[in-house]
Amino acid sequence: MPSTSPSRRSISRALSALALLGVTAGGVTACSDDDSATGHSASSSASSPASASAVAHTDKAELHMIDNDGHRLAFYVTKGHGPTIVLDSGGGEDASYWKDLAPKLHSATGATVITYDRAGMGKSDAVPGAWQVKSAVSDLTTGLRQLGVTNDVTLVSHSQAGEIATYFAEENPRMLSGAVLLDASLPPLYTDEEIARINAASQPQVDAAKNDPDKPANRQLIAIAESYVPMHKAYHRATWPSTVPATVIVSEKTPFDGSPEDAQRWRETAATFVKQGPDRTLITAKGSSHDIPKDRPTLILKEIESMVDAQH
Numbered sequence: 001m002p003s004t005s006p007s008r009r010s011i012s013r014a015l016s017a018l019a020l021l022g023v024t025a026g027g028v029t030a031c032s033d034d035d036s037a038t039g040h041s042a043s044s045s046a047s048s049p050a051s052a053s054a055v056a057h058t059d060k061a062e063l064h065m066i067d068n069d070g071h072r073l074a075f076y077v078t079k080g081h082g083p084t085i086v087l088d089s090g091g092g093e094d095a096s097y098w099k100d101l102a103p104k105l106h107s108a109t110g111a112t113v114i115t116y117d118r119a120g121m122g123k124s125d126a127v128p129g130a131w132q133v134k135s136a137v138s139d140l141t142t143g144l145r146q147l148g149v150t151n152d153v154t155l156v157s158h159s160q161a162g163e164i165a166t167y168f169a170e171e172n173p174r175m176l177s178g179a180v181l182l183d184a185s186l187p188p189l190y191t192d193e194e195i196a197r198i199n200a201a202s203q204p205q206v207d208a209a210k211n212d213p214d215k216p217a218n219r220q221l222i223a224i225a226e227s228y229v230p231m232h233k234a235y236h237r238a239t240w241p242s243t244v245p246a247t248v249i250v251s252e253k254t255p256f257d258g259s260p261e262d263a264q265r266w267r268e269t270a271a272t273f274v275k276q277g278p279d280r281t282l283i284t285a286k287g288s289s290h291d292i293p294k295d296r297p298t299l300i301l302k303e304i305e306s307m308v309d310a311q312h
Contacts (some may be wrong), residue, residue, distance in 0.1 A: 078106045167238060
């Protein structure tokens with residue numbers, strides 16, 4: 001555990017670790033470059049109480065409330081034709097995170113675009129207790145099936161959503177035509193040593209979150225921390241199906257911008273994941289923080305379009 005007077009290095013690592021524990025708010029900020037659409041920080045939607053009302057991506061988006069295992073989830077559907085693109089935001093974010101990108105994807109591809117609020121975020125009901133990735137996978141699977149989506153899905157997953165994507169792909173490989181993983185949390189990272197480092201470094205933020213547990217981002221952080229160690233020990237053994245193509249886009253700065261050692265491990269994890277199976281491509285988002293969708297929207301749009309086109 002960190003000492004009561006942590007070094008500047010350990011503080012930086014702790015802040016960065018928030019992204020891996022599921023909350024980008026406070027730990028990651030967007031950098032400004034020519035490709036940036038807004039320059040907003042990653043905390044903008046997570047910290048705003050009005051974020052749920054900002055979810056309507058376009059006038060065409062329809063809200064569907066889906067029941068699963070005793071709670072309701074908000075799915076937002078912009079109807080199109082042919083394939084379906086599902087956008088899954090990182091921890092601490094709701095569907096409004098994609099409000100700028102979703103309409104552009106719909107316009108560029110003509111595909112149906114779906115975003116959703118994970119349990120406890122946006123308009124979706126909170127689920128008490130420790131966060132369980134398999135429950136999150138069940139929420140996504142149930143939502144898509146109730147919406148009539150059973151195949152030809154391109155899944156786009158940012159940060160913590162990479163864990164949901166991995167288990168979803170394991171359980172539903174025939175539903176997916178491909179995936180674009182945006183600085184995603186991937187299985188090779190989670191050695192026992194790295195789990196311990198992240199868990200210990202993040203404890204001050206978890207303790208601070210307990211002072212305001214009703215805030216959605218804090219509630220999620222606390223829930224994830226409760227199950228973090230055993231859940232990630234299991235995740236280290238998860239595998240991505242060889243039948244599902246994946247484009248992995250890693251940020252240049254990574255969630256660990258304050259810790260060169262951990263940042264290098266993050267980049268090596270992305271490279272290892274790509275080498276572990278066929279039809280996987282690695283791209284580095286130059287100049288980007290962990291908040292790639294905000295920093296490099298043009299790159300993300302291009303790669304999602306490429307993935308959709310390659311499968312049709």
